[in-house]
Amino acid sequence: MSRPERTTILDARALSRALQRMAVEVLELAHGTEQLVLIGIQRRGVELAERIAKQIETNEGVVVPRGALDITLYRDDLQTVGPKPVIGETRIPGDLTGKHVVIVDDVLYTGRTVRAALDELADFGRPERISLCVLVDRGGRELPIQPDIVGKQVKVNSGERVDVLVEEIDGKDLVELVARGRS
Amino acid sequence: MTAVLGKDLVGLEYLSPDQIRLILDTAEPFKEVSERPIKKVPALRGKTIVNLFFEASTRTRISFEFAEKRLSADTVNVAASGSAVQKGETLVDTAKNLEAMRIDMVVIRHPSSGAAQFLGDRIRSNVVSAGDGKHEHPTQALLDLLTIRDTHGRIAGLKVCLVGDILHSRVARSNIWGLLKLGAEVGVCGPATLMPRGIEELGVCRFRRIEEAIEWADVLNVLRLQLERMERGFIPSLREYYRVFGVTQERLERAPRQLTIMHPGPMNRGVEIDSRVADGSHSVILAQVTNGVAVRMAALYLLAGGRPELADAAKGPAGGANE
Amino acid sequence: MRPLLLQGGRVIDPSRSLDQTMDVLIQDGKIAAVGTGLGSPDGADVRDVRGKVVAPGLLDVHVHLREPGNEDVETIASGTRAAAAGGFTAVCAMPNTDPVTDNQAAVGFIVRQAARAGLTRVYPIGAISVGQKGEQLSEFGEMVGAGAVAVSDDGKPVASSHMMRTALEYAQTFGIPVADHCEEPTLAAGGVMHEGLVATRLGLKGIPAAAEEIMVGRDILLAELTGGHVHLCHMSTRGSVELIRRAKERGVRVTAEVTPHHLTLTDLACEGYDTQAKMNPPLREAADVAALRAALKDGVIDCIASDHAPHAYDAKEAAFDDAPFGVAGLETAFGVAWTELVEGGVLTAAELIARMSTAPAAALRLPGGSLKPGAPADVVVLDVTARWTVDPVTFFSKSRNTPFAGRTLTGRAALTVVGGTVVHPGEGPSAA
Numbered sequence: 001m002s003r004p005e006r007t008t009i010l011d012a013r014a015l016s017r018a019l020q021r022m023a024v025e026v027l028e029l030a031h032g033t034e035q036l037v038l039i040g041i042q043r044r045g046v047e048l049a050e051r052i053a054k055q056i057e058t059n060e061g062v063v064v065p066r067g068a069l070d071i072t073l074y075r076d077d078l079q080t081v082g083p084k085p086v087i088g089e090t091r092i093p094g095d096l097t098g099k100h101v102v103i104v105d106d107v108l109y110t111g112r113t114v115r116a117a118l119d120e121l122a123d124f125g126r127p128e129r130i131s132l133c134v135l136v137d138r139g140g141r142e143l144p145i146q147p148d149i150v151g152k153q154v155k156v157n158s159g160e161r162v163d164v165l166v167e168e169i170d171g172k173d174l175v176e177l178v179a180r181g182r183s
Numbered sequence: 184m185t186a187v188l189g190k191d192l193v194g195l196e197y198l199s200p201d202q203i204r205l206i207l208d209t210a211e212p213f214k215e216v217s218e219r220p221i222k223k224v225p226a227l228r229g230k231t232i233v234n235l236f237f238e239a240s241t242r243t244r245i246s247f248e249f250a251e252k253r254l255s256a257d258t259v260n261v262a263a264s265g266s267a268v269q270k271g272e273t274l275v276d277t278a279k280n281l282e283a284m285r286i287d288m289v290v291i292r293h294p295s296s297g298a299a300q301f302l303g304d305r306i307r308s309n310v311v312s313a314g315d316g317k318h319e320h321p322t323q324a325l326l327d328l329l330t331i332r333d334t335h336g337r338i339a340g341l342k343v344c345l346v347g348d349i350l351h352s353r354v355a356r357s358n359i360w361g362l363l364k365l366g367a368e369v370g371v372c373g374p375a376t377l378m379p380r381g382i383e384e385l386g387v388c389r390f391r392r393i394e395e396a397i398e399w400a401d402v403l404n405v406l407r408l409q410l411e412r413m414e415r416g417f418i419p420s421l422r423e424y425y426r427v428f429g430v431t432q433e434r435l436e437r438a439p440r441q442l443t444i445m446h447p448g449p450m451n452r453g454v455e456i457d458s459r460v461a462d463g464s465h466s467v468i469l470a471q472v473t474n475g476v477a478v479r480m481a482a483l484y485l486l487a488g489g490r491p492e493l494a495d496a497a498k499g500p501a502g503g504a505n506e
Numbered sequence: 507m508r509p510l511l512l513q514g515g516r517v518i519d520p521s522r523s524l525d526q527t528m529d530v531l532i533q534d535g536k537i538a539a540v541g542t543g544l545g546s547p548d549g550a551d552v553r554d555v556r557g558k559v560v561a562p563g564l565l566d567v568h569v570h571l572r573e574p575g576n577e578d579v580e581t582i583a584s585g586t587r588a589a590a591a592g593g594f595t596a597v598c599a600m601p602n603t604d605p606v607t608d609n610q611a612a613v614g615f616i617v618r619q620a621a622r623a624g625l626t627r628v629y630p631i632g633a634i635s636v637g638q639k640g641e642q643l644s645e646f647g648e649m650v651g652a653g654a655v656a657v658s659d660d661g662k663p664v665a666s667s668h669m670m671r672t673a674l675e676y677a678q679t680f681g682i683p684v685a686d687h688c689e690e691p692t693l694a695a696g697g698v699m700h701e702g703l704v705a706t707r708l709g710l711k712g713i714p715a716a717a718e719e720i721m722v723g724r725d726i727l728l729a730e731l732t733g734g735h736v737h738l739c740h741m742s743t744r745g746s747v748e749l750i751r752r753a754k755e756r757g758v759r760v761t762a763e764v765t766p767h768h769l770t771l772t773d774l775a776c777e778g779y780d781t782q783a784k785m786n787p788p789l790r791e792a793a794d795v796a797a798l799r800a801a802l803k804d805g806v807i808d809c810i811a812s813d814h815a816p817h818a819y820d821a822k823e824a825a826f827d828d829a830p831f832g833v834a835g836l837e838t839a840f841g842v843a844w845t846e847l848v849e850g851g852v853l854t855a856a857e858l859i860a861r862m863s864t865a866p867a868a869a870l871r872l873p874g875g876s877l878k879p880g881a882p883a884d885v886v887v888l889d890v891t892a893r894w895t896v897d898p899v900t901f902f903s904k905s906r907n908t909p910f911a912g913r914t915l916t917g918r919a920a921l922t923v924v925g926g927t928v929v930h931p932g933e934g935p936s937a938a
Contacts, residue, residue: 070212072212072226073212073216073224073225073226073254073484074224074225074226075226087209087211087212087213088212089215090212090215090216119225120224123219123220123221123223123224124219124220124221196707273823273824273828274824274825274828275820275823293825295825295826295828296708296709296779296826297709297710297779297825297826297827298825300778300779301779301824301825315709316709316827317709317710317711318708318709318710319709353709356707356709379705379706380701380702380703380705380706380712380714381702381703381706382706384703385703
């Protein structure tokens with residue numbers, strides 16, 4: 001198999017700018033920070049939510065409650081992909097009833113992760129509103145789910161992959177398009 | 184990378200250290216599920232699980248049932264009394280009938296050693312042992328391991344002594360395998376009449392006196408003394424057992440270090456364990472019960488998805504960020 | 507009856523220390539001549555048996571034929587067909603039938619059924635006690651009159667030492683041995699396999715070696731006390747071997763048998779809860795197997811007996827605790843013994859033949875075990891180069907329970923002759 005081809009979608013600076021803009025959009029969408037809760041989807045969504053929250057903190061001087069959601073146990077494909085060996089932490093900051101929850105994830109593709117996240121959030125309370133904020137929307141939806149806030153829209157073929165790397169986990173900030181190498 | 188346990192969970196002797204660690208690690212997030220307002224996740228939705236109990240066991244059955252329900256599985260309980268089993272149906276027939284009903288998993292408790300494996304070899308469904316004869320009680324040992332890890336932050340290097348009726352104890356056998364595989368030192372202590380032949384050859388050290396065991400150990404796992412052992416002549420009296428082998432406050436006070444006290448339940452207070460010890464600050468007996476549900480959720484979850492052939496077929500594009 | 511001439515085989519007759527290439531002529535149901543270049547009488551059935559072993563018919567002093575009572579599992583006809591296929595020309599039938607073979611009518615029934623089957627000879631063994639209950643002596647004299655060759659409560663031990671003493675004393679009147687299944691019942695109670703590390707790991711209740719040895723010791727002491735002849739069934743431990751060795755040295759009238767499975771398997775065969783390895787006495791340890799082999803070689807243990815114990819096809823399909831003890835051994839006994847003991851370098855060919863023909867005949871004072879001219883023509887031709895794989899489905903026995911399924915063995919009976927008549931191969935699938 002030849003090496004996969006990698007094309008940069010967002011470098012570290014572009015990623016940072018995108019997150020700054022997304023933070024502003026989140027504030028607009030939620031009409032401020034009063035009811036706002038940011039929930040990142042494990043794993044990289046959690047880091048992105050943290051960054052957006054920090055940005056809001058810088059802009060507004062307010063600490064935004066944030067949490068983490070692992071949707072593994074709500075997936076609909078246990079039988080086909082097998083169990084995920086390590087299930088990440090789920091941490092919900094208080095009661096969500098009446099809140100405006102913004103789900104943060106790295107890549108939006110089929111929409112199944114978001115569907116699972118919506119199911120899981122429903123078991124933690126009844127938010128006033130749930131919005132979706134993703135760094136990359138790569139298209140290819142299999143469910144009627146659309147994002148409210150998008151960092152970057154990219155047209156990606158089904159054979160290709162979007163890799164999101166973040167400093168906290170991967171040692172660098174980078175978003176790449178990875179084309180499957182031909183064998 | 185899909186780590187799997189195989190089709191059945193019938194004993195820790197047959198698991199690798201990595202597989203045991205996987206179950207313990209997977210149990211961690213399940214602990215949190217039990218703390219949620221809605222203590223239920225849909226991971227096993229649509230799965231049917233039969234709890235087949237040929238021996239009465241309220242605790243283990245309830246623990247499994249909670250685990251199954253919190254994973255959204257549909258469960259049916261079959262108890263030995265009044266069932267076809269008592270009417271002379273053989274284990275083979277039971278197995279064939281279960282198979283015919285297209286169930287996904289069976290949790291079996293049986294008085295004969297090897298019954299879980301027997302069933303697992305004959306049906307396609309996953310089989311989880313909830314204790315077979317004097318052989319193994321794998322989920323009990325897993326919850327013991329998890330509790331030790333929670334309490335001490337590690338298992339490797341700890342000295343854990345099993346106290347009491349080792350001969351008839353499936354809990355002891357599973358604990359010995361699990362602890363040894365995760366690098367603990369294991370001791371056994373009890374009357375020689377209740378010590379199985381060749382136990383030292385499994386790699387455990389044997390203490391004839393409880394005082395020596397207490398001096399040696401970091402953790403005591405005090406086993407339940409079945410009261411019928413006295414009738415069968417293994418010990419002269421419960422009173423003498425308590426005098427000679429009872430885990431008492433006085434004995435623990437003489438220990439060089441604080442010992443963690445465990446018991447798989449149900450306890451005979453004043454027989455194998457002093458009430459003050461059972462209720463004392465170093466007793467983790469109730470934590471064991473809590474962990475029991477999490478560990479069983481983890482085991483069921485891993486087994487339910489653990490179809491290696493499906494997992495391999497579905498690997499396809501390396502998922503990563505793209506779900 | 508046509509004369510039968512077996513030409514050019516390796517004739518092994520331990521009764522006369524004979525082991526050389528010769529012909530054997532059988533006429534009128536008797537061995538007519540053994541020698542080289544024998545001419546064939548008119549109309550003789552001449553068989554070329556070059557490369558094969560010609561020996562006295564094998565004799566199994568310990569089989570369970572299950573008739574009367576469990577004819578679905580085995581009958582005298584099916585059991586003796588299996589015996590013939592295994593190279594046996596005579597077997598001793600244990601009395602734990604249903605009802606128990608504890609009277610002359612029951613013994614006579616077995617003799618008649620065996621005659622009707624017309625295959626391997628059957629020597630009934632009568633029960634020591636009525637109903638094998640260990641309470642009241644059976645009528646030894648009447649049973650011997652009907653054809654019994656020994657008494658035993660096999661399947662159960664003789665728990666009462668007084669009963670054993672009485673049996674050993676009373677049996678002397680009729681010159682028969684008392685065969686005992688040595689198992690101290692309170693030590694063995696509930697046990698399903700050898701007490702040792704494997705049992706500890708599997709969580710199965712063990713039967714300690716001492717459970718057998720205590721009774722071996724007791725029986726030897728009682729034989730010494732009474733002067734009676736005790737025959738010890740299916741010995742399984744090195745401790746038993748030592749007790750027998752010392753007893754024989756002091757001249758106690760004791761004989762002993764060992765099974766092919768105790769000579770070749772250990773308690774490790776029970777791994778995975780394999781119920782085919784569930785036997786009573788249980789399979790022991792490697793040191794026991796070694797001691798049993800050595801004892802068989804030097805004659806401390808007299809003979810090999812199969813302890814053929816057939817069970818219904820699904821009886822072993824159970825949890826280990828619930829499965830019955832025993833192995834259907836008639837059709838694998840010789841192959842297992844030849845492969846493991848002769849090819850394994852433990853016994854010479856002549857020694858194995860002795861332990862399976864001459865010695866068991868001598869132990870229970872039965873006819874057979876010799877190719878001496880004039881002796882009844884109970885002869886086996888053994889193909890000791892035939893390699894075959896044990897497939898229980900092909901057994902002539904009605905039962906399939908064996909721990910040797912799938913094993914490739916060397917050696918099997920090519921021709922079994924009882925009283926001058928070929929009984930194997932016969933009707934049905936042929937093994938020869």
